[in-house]
Amino acid sequence: MKLIRESVPNAVHSFVYNIFYGSTHHCGVDMKVVLLVKQVPDTYEKRQIALDTGLLARDVSEKVVDEIDERVTAVAAELKKDGIASELVAVTMGPADAEKSLRKVLALAADRAVHVTDDALAGSDMVQTARVLAEAAKDADLILTGAASTDGGGSMVPAMIAEILGRPHIVAADSLEVAESSVTGVINTETDKLTLSAALPAVVSLTEKAGEPKLPNFKAIREAKKKEITETSLAELGVAAGPDAAYVRNVMVSAAERPPKEAGQKVSGDTAATELVDFLAARHVI
Numbered sequence: 001m002k003l004i005r006e007s008v009p010n011a012v013h014s015f016v017y018n019i020f021y022g023s024t025h026h027c028g029v030d031m032k033v034v035l036l037v038k039q040v041p042d043t044y045e046k047r048q049i050a051l052d053t054g055l056l057a058r059d060v061s062e063k064v065v066d067e068i069d070e071r072v073t074a075v076a077a078e079l080k081k082d083g084i085a086s087e088l089v090a091v092t093m094g095p096a097d098a099e100k101s102l103r104k105v106l107a108l109a110a111d112r113a114v115h116v117t118d119d120a121l122a123g124s125d126m127v128q129t130a131r132v133l134a135e136a137a138k139d140a141d142l143i144l145t146g147a148a149s150t151d152g153g154g155s156m157v158p159a160m161i162a163e164i165l166g167r168p169h170i171v172a173a174d175s176l177e178v179a180e181s182s183v184t185g186v187i188n189t190e191t192d193k194l195t196l197s198a199a200l201p202a203v204v205s206l207t208e209k210a211g212e213p214k215l216p217n218f219k220a221i222r223e224a225k226k227k228e229i230t231e232t233s234l235a236e237l238g239v240a241a242g243p244d245a246a247y248v249r250n251v252m253v254s255a256a257e258r259p260p261k262e263a264g265q266k267v268s269g270d271t272a273a274t275e276l277v278d279f280l281a282a283r284h285v286i
Contacts, residue, residue: 031178031200033085034140035076035110036133036158037092039101040066040151047151054252055123056151065101067213068146070108074211075176076144077109084178087111091136093121093129099229107216107224118234120242125249126152128241130160135239136232138165140201142183147172147205158205168198174209 041047045061079085090110092098095117102113116136121128137143148155155172162169173185173196183202187194216224234241243249267275280286 030086031079031084031141031180032087032089032139033076033079033142033144034137035069035073035088035090035105036137036143036145036161037069037073037090037101037105037113038066038146038149038151039063039092039094039098040149043067043150049255051255051257053123054255063097063100065104066146066149066151068148068150068206068208069105070213071208071211072144072146072206073105073108073110074213075206078211079178080109085142089114089137089140091133092116093124093132093136095122102229103224104216106227106229107220108214110227112228113230115229115231116233116237117231118242120234120244123243124241125243125246126154126156127160128243128246130157130164132234132237132239132241133157134161134164135237137161142178142200143167143203144176145203145205147207155205158203162203165201165203168202170196170198170202170204172205172207174207176204176206176210 040063041056041058041061042064043066047056048060049056073090076085076088080088088110090102090105090113092102092113093116094101098117099115102110102115106113114136116132121132124132143158143161145158145161147158159169159171170183170185170187172187174188175186177184182197182199183204184195184197185204185206187196265275265279267279277286
């Protein structure tokens with residue numbers, strides 16, 4: 001991986017650091033790009049925790065494609081348009097109704113899709129999710145994913161996939177350039193602008209700045225209905241995964257609804273200062 005670091009707002013101090021990840025992979029014109037897709041509760045609706053499981057209640061609002069995945073799909077569409085990617089494959093892990101989200105990505109750009117669905121995967125953590133997605137996407141030249149999902153926000157699954165597959169990972173790139181045998185991403189932090197390059201095959205996670213989502217037209221929606229979605233299970237993947245296969249797991253002890261907000265205590269008059277001090281002292285703030 002090649003790293004170029006530029007100071008912001010100026011580039012007086014810069015350096016280049018090279019790390020090599022094995023031999024260079026040559027894709028030629030046959031570059032398979034996998035888009036990792038996640039179905040999430042609508043971002044703009046209220047979200048709730050299921051009190052019986054301690055997990056996000058996914059059935060209380062409309063399920064949609066994660067917005068950041070739509071932006072990743074827009075980036076992939078440009079790679080296909082420019083002749084860099086020869087095939088775009090959408091991959092998701094989720095229940096049967098996640099097919100709806102896959103159909104939208106097929107309408108936006110993907111040529112076909114893979115849907116990993118298995119009852120044993122319900123409630124999987126990031127490690128188990130990464131193990132499954134890595135297996136499903138292992139034959140890709142380039143794996144593109146959002147930097148963080150809107151429902152979990154863990155931001156660790158892309159790195160875990162890269163670790164499992166032994167591939168370089170460009171983290172949270174704001175823009176992307178892909179050549180025949182390498183990929184380059186630009187990352188903007190609070191203080192630096194980093195340019196990272198890696199040999200293919202690789203994993204790249206993208207931020208919301210990387211692409212602008214588009215609405216599919218009627219023709220694309222109609223054509224998406226005819227595109228192939230391959231449904232596969234853990235047994236067919238040859239992977240033992242899910243909560244029961246985890247080395248360690250979280251166990252919910254209890255869960256309760258957030259108590260309603262109560263009106264705050266008001267202080268006024270000559271005793272206001274004394275009342276305020278007493279209030280803070282009683283709560284061990286002072």
